[in-house]
Amino acid sequence: MSNKVGDIAKSSETSNLVIEINNLSKGFDDLQVLKNLSLNLFNGENLVVLGKSGSGKSVLIKCIVRLINSDRGTIKVFGKNVNELKSKELSKLRQKIGFLFQSGALYDSMTIKQNLEFPLIRIKKKLTKKERDEKIEEVLENVGLTDTLHKMPSELSGGMRKRASLARTIIVDPMIMLYDEPTTGLDPETSSGISTLINDVQKKYNTSSIIITHDIECARATADRIIMLKDGDVYMEGNIDEFENSSDETIQSFFKEKP
Numbered sequence: 111m112s113n114k115v116g117d118i119a120k121s122s123e124t125s126n127l128v129i130e131i132n133n134l135s136k137g138f139d140d141l142q143v144l145k146n147l148s149l150n151l152f153n154g155e156n157l158v159v160l161g162k163s164g165s166g167k168s169v170l171i172k173c174i175v176r177l178i179n180s181d182r183g184t185i186k187v188f189g190k191n192v193n194e195l196k197s198k199e200l201s202k203l204r205q206k207i208g209f210l211f212q213s214g215a216l217y218d219s220m221t222i223k224q225n226l227e228f229p230l231i232r233i234k235k236k237l238t239k240k241e242r243d244e245k246i247e248e249v250l251e252n253v254g255l256t257d258t259l260h261k262m263p264s265e266l267s268g269g270m271r272k273r274a275s276l277a278r279t280i281i282v283d284p285m286i287m288l289y290d291e292p293t294t295g296l297d298p299e300t301s302s303g304i305s306t307l308i309n310d311v312q313k314k315y316n317t318s319s320i321i322i323t324h325d326i327e328c329a330r331a332t333a334d335r336i337i338m339l340k341d342g343d344v345y346m347e348g349n350i351d352e353f354e355n356s357s358d359e360t361i362q363s364f365f366k367e368k369p
């Protein structure tokens with residue numbers, strides 16, 4: 111059977127569009143979180159999404175992978191409308207998308223090796239044990255964690271756990287990465303290491319990424335393009351210089367609040 115998502119990915123490469131969102135709306139009861147939001151993610155770029163707490167950043171990326179169903183509008187990933195996909199097609203598409211959630215994604219009762227083996231066994235079914243071991247070593251090396259193979263997540267620092275979660279996400283070769291607050295709770299030096307890693311992943315695996323962050327340093331280090339969400343829609347789009355030099359009060363106050 112052909113890999114539909116792979117085929118779609120190939121055909122959409124010509125347009126250079128990886129994610130195309132048009133007039134997306136999502137609310138919960140009386141709360142309208144996203145209102146007619148339109149947004150594109152282009153092949154190979156790091157798109158940073160800024161916005162105050164509660165502005166709908168996480169809801170946006172959850173709608174993209176249909177962890178949350180949107181109310182109106184279209185979301186196309188590799189040219190496919192995610193809201194119209196049958197569950198089998200949706201899970202195939204999700205295999206091409208890596209999420210790094212705020213809380214990380216490690217199983218506490220498994221060693222780092224077992225944590226990395228788990229998605230490989232599930233998704234890369236054809237790999238032999240030797241190939242799996244090699245892949246685990248390669249990915250751990252890429253995130254600078256070669257000595258943690260037999261450690262439990264509880265034995266790692268917060269920054270190391272983030273790296274291990276990232277390793278667990280990239281091990282199945284995602285084409286799109288969705289990072290939700292990748293540096294939250296980390297000290298500046300560790301945060302800077304994670305930002306570097308995000309760029310390394312982009313280069314090495316040619317991923318297209320959406321990075322939700324409050325961390326201006328992370329935005330500065332990783333963004334090819336930035337959008338700010340406000341009132342459920344894209345309030346401003348530009349590069350870091352355009353944001354930092356903006357005379358708009360909302361933008362200024364957002365940047366001033368940050369250390």
Ligand SMILES: Nc1ncnc2c1ncn2[C@@H]1O[C@H](COP(=O)(O)OP(=O)(O)OP(=O)(O)O)[C@@H](O)[C@H]1O
Pocket residue numbers: 138141143161162163164165166167168169170
């Ligand atoms: N499943 C849900 N049910 C009801 N309300 C929700 C749900 N998910 C999110 N919300 C609400 O939607 C709004 C936007 O939430 P979201 O998590 O997207 O914000 P955010 O911009 O990511 O904020 P933060 O920066 O604090 O993480 C919030 O008011 C939140 O309470």
